[in-house]
Amino acid sequence: MNSRIDSRKFKSISRRELLKLTPLVALGAFAVPKLQAPLLKAGLGFSDWASAKLCRSGHLATTFADSDVTPFSKFPINGYDVDDPGVDFDRWTLTVTGVVQKPGDYTLAQIQALPKFRQNTRHVCVEGWDVIGRFGGTRLSDFLKAIGADLSARFVTVECADDYYEHLDMSTALHPQTLLCYEMYDQPLTREHGAPLRLSVPTKVGYKQAKYLTDLKVTHVLERVGYWEDQGYSKFYGL
Amino acid sequence: MSTQAITIENAKTGEVTEAVYEHPLIVRLCHWANAVSLFVMAGSGLQIFRAFPSFGAKIPQKDLLNWPKSLAIGGWLGGALQWHLTFMWIYIGTGLVYLSYQVFSLNYKQVLFVPRDVPGVWPMVRHYFFFGPKPPVRDAYNPLQKHAYTSVIILGVLSMATGFAIWKPIQFSWLAWMMGGFHLARLWHFLIMWAMLGFVFGHLVMVVLHGWTNFVSMLTGWKKDPEYGSK
Numbered sequence: 001m002n003s004r005i006d007s008r009k010f011k012s013i014s015r016r017e018l019l020k021l022t023p024l025v026a027l028g029a030f031a032v033p034k035l036q037a038p039l040l041k042a043g044l045g046f047s048d049w050a051s052a053k054l055c056r057s058g059h060l061a062t063t064f065a066d067s068d069v070t071p072f073s074k075f076p077i078n079g080y081d082v083d084d085p086g087v088d089f090d091r092w093t094l095t096v097t098g099v100v101q102k103p104g105d106y107t108l109a110q111i112q113a114l115p116k117f118r119q120n121t122r123h124v125c126v127e128g129w130d131v132i133g134r135f136g137g138t139r140l141s142d143f144l145k146a147i148g149a150d151l152s153a154r155f156v157t158v159e160c161a162d163d164y165y166e167h168l169d170m171s172t173a174l175h176p177q178t179l180l181c182y183e184m185y186d187q188p189l190t191r192e193h194g195a196p197l198r199l200s201v202p203t204k205v206g207y208k209q210a211k212y213l214t215d216l217k218v219t220h221v222l223e224r225v226g227y228w229e230d231q232g233y234s235k236f237y238g239l
Numbered sequence: 240m241s242t243q244a245i246t247i248e249n250a251k252t253g254e255v256t257e258a259v260y261e262h263p264l265i266v267r268l269c270h271w272a273n274a275v276s277l278f279v280m281a282g283s284g285l286q287i288f289r290a291f292p293s294f295g296a297k298i299p300q301k302d303l304l305n306w307p308k309s310l311a312i313g314g315w316l317g318g319a320l321q322w323h324l325t326f327m328w329i330y331i332g333t334g335l336v337y338l339s340y341q342v343f344s345l346n347y348k349q350v351l352f353v354p355r356d357v358p359g360v361w362p363m364v365r366h367y368f369f370f371g372p373k374p375p376v377r378d379a380y381n382p383l384q385k386h387a388y389t390s391v392i393i394l395g396v397l398s399m400a401t402g403f404a405i406w407k408p409i410q411f412s413w414l415a416w417m418m419g420g421f422h423l424a425r426l427w428h429f430l431i432m433w434a435m436l437g438f439v440f441g442h443l444v445m446v447v448l449h450g451w452t453n454f455v456s457m458l459t460g461w462k463k464d465p466e467y468g469s470k
Contacts, residue, residue: 004248017459020264073298130421131297202409231317
């Protein structure tokens, strides 16, 4: 049954209903220049937090048959700065610091003395392209155990010859497919691809796979997050 | 469904009109929050696309199109990802609230496209696009509207599924697999966006054609003088 009301009363009902939409004005805060950056930072932070909660950290990345691997010549070279920072291979060592029992300088031969693993995995770039590559190296987890790392620490950070820097959370560092990579396509790493040592982390996006490693630290605290993360990229970006 | 209806009497002129409460608050809130988030998702998505405007290999890279930066949101890839990953939660959230409401209130019955609506689609298309006779209006939503609103919900769900397949291809490897692989999932995600923008275009044309009282009903909930009458 219809109730009969005066047109002025209808106007006030309508106005009241319209005012109920005011919570939407909160979205307008994203248009305010001063609030935009902190809001988006919070939004990305929430997205990273939710991703870390929802992702199964031990989940294995898909591996591929040799016939699926992208030819080496078509594996892109992506650096933020130089393709070759001029590492002196004869004098190169990986300097290990932080909460480890055996800190110090490790030679490539010492790292290669640990069991070697080879895997065909997909390398996914934040830009949107991907390639399937063949990577070989030492499991980071084996290396961490060899240096007596405190595995209850939260992060493993790396620094690079080209001043790039990155971090991995401990569960990613201990992931069985996370490699200290010294081979691609069964050949020693080329300079453009990060010789003599890089990270291969198939469960994370490309910018986590730092090249030209020089320093590795096991730590409870992050002093800085990563080169791209500090420009505004996702800190978590697990695939 | 009982739709709340009232008769309005203008005290001065004595004119009498009817009004129907068409859109409850929750639907209106979801509609506008979703409109904003869809705008941001498309704009930031196009900026993300600009970082690699191709669906093929990286080497050699064949660009599909050079989308202008001025028609994108975020300024650069990192900025666009911040927008995309922030508003994606609002987009999914409003979608879930809307769908839950439709299901639990049983209001979905008035807008869900069902087989019995099929015969009514063509007469509506003929009316809108080829100046055919106007089919009799019986319900709040005609068969073509039901088709459009049901399709866009399916597109919304697909946009989310394809998005997750690109964003978390290892966690959701089964999703990427269902879409024909990681590569194709990115293409589907892109095409679904255009399909949704196509819906938005058609929707806006209809809003203009149906006039002010129709538009106001999505703001206040009340539609004055509805063409289908109150029951």
